[in-house]
Amino acid sequence: MIDKIKEILLKNKIEHYRINCVNSKSVEMFFIKKETDMLRSTEITEYSVTVYRDFMQSDVKMRGHSTALVFPDMTEEEISRAVNNAYYAASFVKNKFYELPKPSKTLMLQKREYNLKEEAFKLAEALFSAEKSDNKSFINSAEIFAVGKISRVVNSEGIDVEYSKYNFNGEFVTQAVADDKDVEIHTQFSYNEPEYEQLTAKVEEALVTVHDRLEAKGPAPAGKYDIILTGVNLATILDYYTERTQGSMIYAGYSSYQKGSFLQGDENEIKGERLNITLKATQPYSAEGIAMQDRVLSQDGILKTIHCGARFAHYLGLEATGDYGAFECGCGSENFEDMKKGALYIAVFSDFQMDSFTGQFGGEIRLAYLFEEKDGKMQVKKFTGGSINGSIFEAQKEMTFSKERYKDDSYEGPYAIKLKRISIAGS
Amino acid sequence: MATKKLLTSDKYLTDKKQDIIHLAEYLVNDCFNEASVLAVNATGKRYSISRAGMNVSDDSLLCTRGFVIRVTDGEKWAEHSCNSINPEDYSKISSSLKELIKKRGKSTACEKHSVAEEKDAAHYTEYEIHPEEMGDESILAWIEKVRSKTLACDDKLMDCSVFCSYANTAKFFVKKTPDKLVQKEQSLLWMTGGISVMASRGDEIKDYYKGYSNLGGAEVLKEMENDCESIAKSVVALLDSCQIEPGEYECICAPDVTGLIVHEAFGHGVEMDMFVKNRALAEEYIDKYVASPLVTMHDGATAAKQTATFYFDDEGVDGQDTIIIEKGVLKRGISDLRSAYQTKTEPTGNGRRESYKRKAYTRMTNTFFEAGKDKPEDMIASIKYGFLLENASSGMEDPKNWGIQCMVNVAKEIKDGKLTGKIFSPIVLTGYVPDLLKSITMISDEVVLSGGGYCGKGYKEWVKVSDGGPYIKARIRLG
Structure with a gap:
């Protein structure tokens, strides 16, 4: 099919192009308690053809682009119409000229093969193995997706690369029931390898957490707290930095970061951790065919890499890095247990969000633990409800990271972060 | 009052109809109590403009072509999604579904009970201006005009991003049981747009968004032009906003x-x-x-x-x-x-x-x-x-x-x-x-x-x- 598309592009005198082909297969399992409710499989091949058209506007060289989707059973006539329509549309897309990526070194790829059906069933076993019959909490329902993709990128500048990637993801709901209370917690997982033990551990933690939610009594009193966030919520906080250091944000003027900038505001006001973040390449090539590699984003809070694809890299005079979907953060020096003293640890939100434009973060609290020292002893109170609303511009001055680590398919780094004096809307 | 036009039957699905019906019949003849196939052919584009540049492309969420085949043996259900159906694939699809159903261990109970009688049907929605008739050049020029007009309202604005998108979705559904075949088809067109305006207060960027939508076509774009000034004022007002006392x-x-x-x-x-x-x-x-x-x-x-x-x-x-x-x-x-x-x-x-x-x-x-x-x-x-x-x-x-x-x-x-x-x-x-x-x-x-x-x-x-x-x-x- 790719050869057919190339022939059509040639026939229509379209000189600059990129063809992406993704062939994906999946096995999907849907459970209600331990019973399968539905089994699904998918086998899909998709092509997208991006065409580039050069033209002059007020003596400035422009390069417009447009993408057409091509389906496997399209006739030659249909494909020709789709790419020609895109080529016509590209003539009205007034973006300044930029170079398309050229071939770079070929990466040695380690090919792994998984039987998706077997892996999906093994993950289901791992998920349900966490459930003990004497527990007061149990798995209400679960979904498992075992997905394998082969991606190929071909462009007019000579790039022709192919790689395979697997993803094992899903979600589960844990539930706890006692007397007149019935609560649940929703948890997601996503791994690049079938991580059976990590999944079992995640379910075990969620079974404990949902039981704690059963014992939680209303929202915490309103006020300002030192808060602790963990895992994916911590990663969401750090997303502010990975998003604001994108070339597209900087070129558009939404971010004032430059190489050498201190990421956390005024360096003189920093009392806590300085950020050491590494962008992680989770696939050998970007969607544009740029060879991806791990890159230091920041060292002791100083920005080292602005990351982006070919267009914004050309505009900003930088090396094109490709677009990243994962990062690693350096750990801190405090134990998670020590961090808890006097803090409100918000373990579960309904949907924790960070707005990288406003720098505001917030969400509704599903479970929080308040650790208070009384008469030399640590007391723990459990709360549910209320919300937090904070600003990264204040919070970044005094952040503490845990020694303990956490890992999923898009974040690796400290398990916990402590942020000072965050506003809680509570009782 | 502008003249309304009606969408028509989708050519791809019309051409594919017999293959889809034959597949459903094949599956029921093979072993299943019931088989259904949903076929989708949808075109959809997204247009956008901001300080970062312009874009017009097929939208991968809206622009799709494919099939989902569902079977039941009376107790268990299984599905297979693919984007190619040909007579030579029927046997492979049937085997794959049989294996899925066989693999299922203990299943949830799902007894079919009587539902309202199903009838063949065909439906099409109305529009005034089809976005494909308006054309990419005119749509891009329109959103560019809305952006310029909004930015001209206040020099405190740092950017205005304007987008619109449409989906023209055709679906053909067939359900086969041993004694009945039901066929339904529909074609729907909707269009949406949005204006997002940004203004900065130091590193903090305040933004205000307003969306537009209709069941119809590019006529929705006209509404966007009227709001430029009020949206610009709204984001400027946000620059003086405070954090609320909980x-x-x-x-x-x-x-x-x-x-x-x-x-x-x-x-x-x-x-x-x-x-x-x-x-x-x-x-x-x-x-x-x-x-x-x-x-x-x-x-x-x-x-x-x-x-x-x-x-x-x-x-x-x-x-x-x-x-x-x-x-x-x-x-x-x-x-x-x-x-x-x-x-x-x-x-x-x-x-x-x-x-x-x-x-x-x-x-x-x-x-x-x-x-x-x-x-x-x-x-x-x-x-x-x-x-x-x-x-x-x-x-x-x-x-x-x-x-x-x-x-x-x-x-x-x-x-x-x-x-x-x-x-x-x-x-x-x-x-x-x-x-x-x-x-x-x-x-x-x-x-x-x-x-x-x-x-x-x-x-x-x-x-x-x-x-x-x-x-x-x-x-x-x-x-």
Whole structure:
């Protein structure tokens, strides 16, 4: 099919192009308690053809682009119409000229093969193995997706690369029931390898957490707290930095970061951790065919890499890095247990969000633990409800990271972060 | 009054019809009690402009072509999604489905019960200007004009991003049992647009977004031009906004915030696949008061003409107008086919898929509160101290415990029945759903629906929905 598309592009005198082909297969399992409710499989091949058209506007060289989707059973006539329509549309897309990526070194790829059906069933076993019959909490329902993709990128500048990637993801709901209370917690997982033990551990933690939610009594009193966030919520906080250091944000003027900038505001006001973040390449090539590699984003809070694809890299005079979907953060020096003293640890939100434009973060609290020292002893109170609303511009001055680590398919780094004096809307 | 035109039958699906019918027949002849095939052919483009540049491309979420094949052996169900069907594939597809059904261990009970008689049907929606007739050049020129006009309103604006997109979706559904073949087809066209304006206060960027949508074509773009000035003023006002003192306040919710509350607070809670999993508190409240007697709530593909309108859902069930809450009393939930069978109720036509590649779940369509009798100005005048909430941004459901989380961009202060001009932002609305809905004391006399957004099931499975309602007055916890 790719050869057919190339022939059509040639026939229509379209000189600059990129063809992406993704062939994906999946096995999907849907459970209600331990019973399968539905089994699904998918086998899909998709092509997208991006065409580039050069033209002059007020003596400035422009390069417009447009993408057409091509389906496997399209006739030659249909494909020709789709790419020609895109080529016509590209003539009205007034973006300044930029170079398309050229071939770079070929990466040695380690090919792994998984039987998706077997892996999906093994993950289901791992998920349900966490459930003990004497527990007061149990798995209400679960979904498992075992997905394998082969991606190929071909462009007019000579790039022709192919790689395979697997993803094992899903979600589960844990539930706890006692007397007149019935609560649940929703948890997601996503791994690049079938991580059976990590999944079992995640379910075990969620079974404990949902039981704690059963014992939680209303929202915490309103006020300002030192808060602790963990895992994916911590990663969401750090997303502010990975998003604001994108070339597209900087070129558009939404971010004032430059190489050498201190990421956390005024360096003189920093009392806590300085950020050491590494962008992680989770696939050998970007969607544009740029060879991806791990890159230091920041060292002791100083920005080292602005990351982006070919267009914004050309505009900003930088090396094109490709677009990243994962990062690693350096750990801190405090134990998670020590961090808890006097803090409100918000373990579960309904949907924790960070707005990288406003720098505001917030969400509704599903479970929080308040650790208070009384008469030399640590007391723990459990709360549910209320919300937090904070600003990264204040919070970044005094952040503490845990020694303990956490890992999923898009974040690796400290398990916990402590942020000072965050506003809680509570009782 | 502009002339309305009707979409016509989709050529690709018409050409493919016999292959699809033969596949369903093959599967039933092979071994299955029932087989259905949903075929989708959709075109859809997205146009955008901002300081970062321009773009016009096929939208991968909207522009799809493929098939989902569902079979049952009477007890177990299995599905296969693919984007190529040819007679030589029938045997492979059948084997793959047989293996899936064989692999299933203990299954959930799902007895088919009698449902309304199914009939062949064909439906097409209307439009004034088809975006493909208007053309890429004109659409890009239009959004460029809206951007320039907005930016010219105030020199404090750092950027204005404008986008629009459309989807022309054709579906053909066939269901085969040993003694019956049912065929349905529909073609739908909707178009949406949005203006997002940004202004900065140091490193902090404030933004204000307004969306537009219709069941129709590019005629929706005309509405965008009228709002440039008010949107620019709104974002500039946000530069002086403060953080709200957390607490419970008397609030007036604008229709978009009402829509977010309707959708998140109650809509997700009555999705009956959640009843089947024992994940929805609503199941225990049928025929009980859950809201103020002023409240009547609808959901349905045919309840309104908006972006979530259709004639049959992704399982072939006809779209309906379901009354969920009637004068404060919860009457019923909404269902996909499987959850209807499992709860022994009539399906409501709410079985929807993100695309042919994904499973069908119970999903909302057009969801809204009915109008009341009050005027918005009287509602504001009735408040001693409180807020007018506008510009909803996002929310998250909690069907099990009826917790609510909604993010809203603007809270305008009201003192002694008048807006003071002071603005607070951003705002998180939280609370217990029945407390909020029972606290509603006034409802305005006009319903506004907007269908610019997508709705997820948990954190995935995005489908187009519309929601809205009138202005409502309620007591809400803000933070």
